[in-house]
Every structure is written in structure tokens, then in C-alpha cells.
Amino acid sequence: MAQQDALQGALPLLVLKILDRRGPLHGYGITALIEAISDQLRVEEGSLYPALHRLEESGWIHAQWTTTENNRRARVYKLTPAGRKQLADEERRWTSIAAAIGQVLERA
């Protein structure tokens, strides 16, 4: 459970990072990738879609309906230039927080 709670706050960051590295993906693809990369993290699927829609609302990602190889309509998300900038900011913030927490854990 602890991992999941931690993930809640970081979910947008992970989504942006994955879209940055792997290119356009649909919602399920993002879930599957996060789970595949880290065997400790599991995406709360219920919060993924609202999070995706919020990112889209903020203009950081862009959504488009495309057709998959087995001929199904899927909604594919792509990083926008604004999203790339946001990702850099978020990553910096995350690293500095992680470093700060690490310091406290070491020296306390």
C-alpha cells in the first residue's frame, strides 16, 4: 500500500516521463509499462484516467483517437512541448525532494 500512496502524487510525473521516453501510448499501455518497468509499483487504474484527463486539460499532453492493429479505436496520448517543459520541472522538483528526504534519513 505504501508504494501506491507514494505513487499517487508521482503519477503525473511518471506518465509524462513514459510518454517522453516511449512516444505516444494509450492509457492501458501506460499502466502496463509502469508495471513492467517497476515490479514494486502498481498503478491504481481508477486514478489513471482522471489524471490523464487533468494532464490533457492542462495542455501537457494531447489526445487523439487512433485505430489499433486489431482494428479497435484507442485514445492515444502524446507529450506536448509544454508537457516536456513541465516534465523537466517536475523531475527537478522530485530529485531535490528525494535528495532532501535522503539527507534527513541519513543524518537523523
Place this chain on the structure above:
Amino acid sequence: MSWLSRIANAFRPGSTAAGLDEELQFHLDQRIADLIRGGMLHREAELQARRQLGNRLSLRESSYEVKSAAWLDSLLRDFRFGLRMLAKYRIASLAAIASLALAIGACTAAFTLIDALVFRPLPVPASHQLITIVHVFPAFFSPDNQPRESDSFSYPLYGLLRDTAREDADLFAMSLHPGFQEALFDDAGGASENVRAESISGRGFEILGVKPARGRLIQPADDSLAGGHPVAVLSDAFWKRRFGASPAAIGRWVTIGRKQFQIVGIAAGPFSGVQPGYLTDLWLPLSAAADPRQLADPDGGCCNIWGRLRSGVEPSRIRAQLQAVLTNFRRERVRINPPRSLHGEQLRQFTDAPLGVRDASSGRDSLFRSQFRRPLQILALICALLLLVACSNVANLMIARASARAAEMALRISLGAARSRLIQQMLIESAQLAAAACGLGLLFAALAAPSIVAYLGTTEFPAWLDVALGSRTLLFALSLSLLTALLFGAVPALRASAVAPGAALKTGGSHGAGREGPLRWVLAAQVGFSVAVLFLSGLLLISFRRLIAVDLGFARDNVVLFDLRPRNPETHRHDSGAQLLAAIRHLPAVESASLSQQRPVGGAMVWIMTPIIRLPGRAAETVRPVEIPVSEGFFSAMGIRWIAGRDFVPEDIARNSTAVIVNQAFVDKFLRGQNPIGQTFDKLTDDPEPVPQQIIGVVANTRFNNLRELEGPSIYSPLRDVAGATLNIRTASRSASLIPWLRKEIETAAPALEVRGTILLADQIDNTLIGERLLALLAGFFSIVALLLAGVGLYGVVNYAVIRRTREIGIRIALGAPREEVVRSVVSGAAMPVIAGIVLGVAGGLGLARYLATQLFGVRPADLASIAAPVVCILIAAVAAVLPPAVRAASADPLVALRHE
């Protein structure tokens, strides 16, 4: 995503929701496929996938909120739902809208009238800087012994005041009067017409800030005493009416009061003079239009002084300066030309009379304005009460409907709707009712206000008020509607949303939990407001009936009045009119003819002489009698009762005759216990010597000047000059049709005279009762509406109670309860609110009645009859409204009743 697309999404929620569903379905299917690939059974995989995705509905909701302006969506939904509910309860909704529309319309019309008459600023720039100067006549000047404010000053005094105030304000003079003048335009082929002309000093238009629409306005050069260019400026409205907005009007000549003026321009647009109620047709330069002798008279009063304060100047600052000028001026005048009728303290009160600087932003307090301000205020009060009746009626409807919808509310709450959503829903329904009513009400006001204005005018003095729907009216109507929507919507909304879902669902639809409490309170309020409307209207109706039936002390039927003026004032010789009277009295169909200086029942339009008198061996009296010059035969012609003595004879017309006739009030006041015939007294005038008078006759008191009160002490003196007098002719019958013929006969018999105004005495009396008649008419109408609304409201509540209790009544009847018992139980449910309402209504009505005091005549609010009439009316309406549902309840078939629901 932009705001635009969010709002667009709110209007087509279907497509967004479908998209969300499709995306989630795709996710589920992918997950299931993966799980099956991982070796899971299809059914198991499906369950697992769904568990992982979670509650799809709430997921959809939270994504949906991101994707569209949810609040707007919910408003739209509620709006559509509200329309459906209004349509579902069609009759009740229509009744609610109609009653609200009537009440909002009535209030809006009353507001528009009062606004146009009293509050609306004049259509000139920075109207808040406009001022007018007044002075106060001491109490002893007026017959009723009240100090009176006046705004007339002499032209020389105006000059002094203007120069003194120069630093702080620009003052200018106008000559404002309500009457018409005869004007002869050079394109009229010799036919004169009546115009309302005002004169204004040279800088007047400039200071007011009025611009010309065409040509030019009056300028300082036009207003020089050395007979400047005699010009005239037309008002926009007159230009359009008289000249069809033709540019050829400029350059034409018009003859007014024996002087010729050339039209040089049109004053722009909405400015139509400074007297709300009267439309000015044309303006003339003050010094060119006025009689030079009048203008030069330092003690005269031909000017009204207006001005504009410089910005930042307080009126109090110039008041002190101007007060000193007025006092010095009067003291000087009194020293040069000592008035014989004023001495000591009275003289000091006159010279040191207070001066006032009044805000004139909304125009002059014209006669019209002072006459109709109170009636219109009373009208507004009754309209406001009517609005409260309508509001309570609609609140009743909403509460009843909300109770009927308790189950719906409970269901929505248990499905997770927020209470705020339900309150929003109810308020939107109220707002829809109010909006519909507001629209219809504005329509009603737009139709009603002009007809009331037309009603306020007479043929002699047509009224004009700008009551077109302006932004002020719209704003008023909108805020009123919003207020009413909150008033009748809030309580039912809060109550309905506070339902306990469990209880409400259990008892089922029409059997909502005990909800009669608020209904009864609102019902009591509604009956109370209705009773107050009925009570106040009753007072006005009774007053009007008493007023039109009042014994005037003289006969009013078949009398025609002709105002006589000399054809040429300069060559006019004094003429007692004896020959004219003799000629007229010989005509067939004429029963009697006589002359009086003033029109009977002239109201405030006539100038009344009030001389000071001194009886032998006594000081001058503080009470001034009224003096009315009349011809011989006046009393018998007018049907005024003789008490003692004789009428005038031709010899009494002689200058040295001392004969006067007095009325009974004069005898009671000054000669109590003495034989009045032969008594003498002195009349103190501005002549050096007192005028000796001897009483030759006594007549009964009449209401010669004012319908509302028997006149005080009066002196009838012999009429010595027919010019300016009124000829009263009584005919055998149908006098109206004889007027043209009589007019011709008068001008044949007295070629030196012309007839200026003609009116039936009955019409003259009616014209003094316009305010009273209007109020009585509208009060009657509003009482019927209030009674109807009270009846409808009562019926609705009782009917609703009966439907709710159908089962219970059925059981009672089945168990053998007598039918009368059922009727009694239904009626007693309504009796308490009705009685409470009556008590509250009468108490409130008595409290409000003092605002009506000036309009009441021959009736007191606390009279038994004044109170009993509205109570009986409302009781009859209550019985008529309550009996049908009660009887229906009692005659119910118990089997049908028990199967109900």
C-alpha cells in the same frame, strides 16, 4: 482544452460521456486479454479487470468534471427539468405566473410613474449640480395659517442674487407656470392654438447644458432689456407634433401675448422643460416675453431662480450669502415703500423670511407633482402589498409541490445528490416562474403606465410623463423579480432539501410527512396581506364615494363656466357686466346667469384674496377671511342658501359702496351672538386708508373653493369688473351641447370680451378629484385581484390537505363518522390561518392607514364599517374557497378512498 470547449461539452454531454466510456472499455478489454494470455480463465479475468479499474460510474463522473464545466451542466439540466415541472403542473404554474405578472407589473408601473414624476434626474449633464432658490412666506399670509414655500422672486432681486452667487454658482431665471397661452403661428391662417410657453434668461440653456438639435438656442444677446431680438425655441416634442419635424419651422414667426417671436432653433431631444408632468412647447427670452412693468417691479414675483453649483460647492455656502441679500433687499423695500397691512412682528417675519437652496436635479416641484405625489405613493403601497399576496400565493404553490415531490427529493438524496443541488433545483424553478412573470409584468406596465398618465391630465392641463420602459424601469423589474423568486423560492427549497430520505420514501408520494406547518403560516400571511389591501382600498373607495356625494352648498348640475378676458387689455374700460348678464338671462334655455371672480372649486389653480380685517374697537384679526367678488344674483343662481339680509343691487357696484355679504362662518368667527346685518368692519389693504365695509346679507357656508372642507370666514364683495371673471350660466338641460351657441351669444352681447376657457361645473369638480378617482379605481381593481388570489391560495391549500388525507377520511367514514364531522375537520384546518390572517391584516392596515390620511374624506380607519367590510369580503371568499374541497372530502366513497394509492 479551452473554456469554450468546456462550455460546449456541457451542452453536448452525450458525446463526451460516450468517449470516456469507450476509452475505459478499451482498457478493460486489453487487461482481460493480457490476463487470459497470462493463463487466467475468461470469467475470472473479466472480474479481476473490473475490480482493478474500480467503480466505473464514479470514474466517469470525475473525468467528466475535468472535461466540462460541471456547474453549467447542472444548471442546464435543472433548467430543463424546471421547464418540465412547470409544464407538468400547467394550471398551477400559469396561475402563479399570471398573479405574479400582475403584481410585478403593477409595482413596475407604479415605480415608473413615481420615478418619472419625482425621482428621475432631468436629462441634462451633471444634473446633481442643479439648484433652485426658494423663500418662505410667513404663516399669516395664507388662509390656512401655514408657512408656505414659494419659488417666485422679482427680476431686480434675481439680478442681485445672481451677482452675489457668481463665485459659487451660475444662476439664471425662468418664468415657469402651468398654464397655456394662446399662440398664433404665421402658417396657421389666423387660427390660434394653445401652447405651453416658458421664458428663460439668456444664459439659461447654456447653464442647463441643453444643446440645440437644430438652429440655435436662446443666447444672452436675445435677453437684453433693450428689446433684444425676439426669438423662440421649440421643444423637440412640440416640433415633431406641430411641424412634423420639418426644418421649415425655423424662421417662422409666432405671436404670443401681442408680441412676435421668430423661431430660431429646436432644443435637443429628451429635454422638455424642468417641470415633470408638463411638456414645455416653446421657450422665449425672459426680458423679451415679460411685461416690462412686471419685470421692473422690485416687489413682483415673475421669476423662478435656477442655477448650477460649481463643482465642490456646498449649497449651504451660497445659502448664507443669498439669505443676507434677500433680507437686506426686503428691509430696504419696506423702508422705501412701507406696506400698510403689515406691522411690527409680522413685518419682521416678512423681511427676515428664510431663503432656501433646494436640490433641483429632478426638476421643479410643480403643482402637478405636489398634487399627485401622495396618490402615487399610496398606489405604490397597495401594489407592494399586492405583490406580497402574490408571493405568498406562489410560495404556497411551491411548498405544496415540494411536499408532493418529497419522494423524488428523497430518492435523489439517497442516490448521492448533494443538498445544494436540490436547493439549486428549487431556486431555478422559482427563478423560471419569476422570469416569466417579469416579462409579462413589464408588458403590463408598458401598457398600464401611459394610460394612467393620460388619466392624470385634463383637457385644460394635459399631463405628460416619460414612462417609456427605460433602464431604470428594467432594473427595477428585474431586481423585484429576483427578490420575489428568493422570497417565495428559498423557504420551500430549504425545507424540501431537508427531507429525511428514509421516512419520505416509506410514506410514498402524495403522503409526504407532516408539512402543513409552513403552508398554514404562508396562508395566514397571504390572507393578512389581502385583508390589508382590501382595508386600505375600502378606505379610499368610501372616501371617494363620500367626496362625490358631498353637499357643496351650491348646485352643480347643468352649469357651464366661461372665463372672460378683455379682447384688448389696453383699451379695456371697467365694466360690471350688468348688460351682459341681462342679455344672457333673456336667452331661451338659460335659467340663470351670474359672475364670480374665480371659478367655483378652482382648486389650487386660482389666486384667492385674503384681506386683513379689523372690527370696530378691536385689533386687526389674525385669521384672514377669503374675499370672493360676485355679481348680483350669484347666490340665487348658484343655489346658495340665504340666511339673512339682501342681495347686491346695481348701486352696490359703485366705488364708494360699502356693501358686502358674508357667510355663516364669518358670523360665527367674528360676530358671535350679534345680529350681523348692518355690522361694519375695516378692510386693510395696501391703499393708504382702510376700506370700510358694511354687512348687508349672510349666506350659508359652502365648499366654494375646496370640496374637502367647508370654507372658513368669507366675504362676498360686489364684482366691479367683468374682465378676468367667470360667467356661470345654468341651463334648463344638457348644457354641454349648448356651449358653442352660448359662447357666440356672449361674444355678441359683449364685443369687448372674449371667452378664454369653457368647462362644465360638473367637469371642473371632477377634475379636482383626479387623484382620488384614480386611486379609487385602481384600489377597486386591486381589491378584486387580492380577494381572488386569497381565494385561490386558500382553495389550493385546503384541496391539497384533502387529497393528502384521503385515506384517513376514508377510514373515518368507514368507521361511521358523520359527514358533517368530516366537513368540520377540514374547515377547522383552514379556519386558524384565516382568522390569524384577518387579525394581522387589520392590525397592519390600521398601521398603514396613516399614510392615506391626506386622501381620506368622511371616513376614519378605526370605524366599524371600515374594518367590517374587508373582513366580511375575505370571509365570503374563504367560505367559497374552502367549501368545495370540504364537501368533496365528505362525499368521498370510503372504498375508493381506501384504495387511493
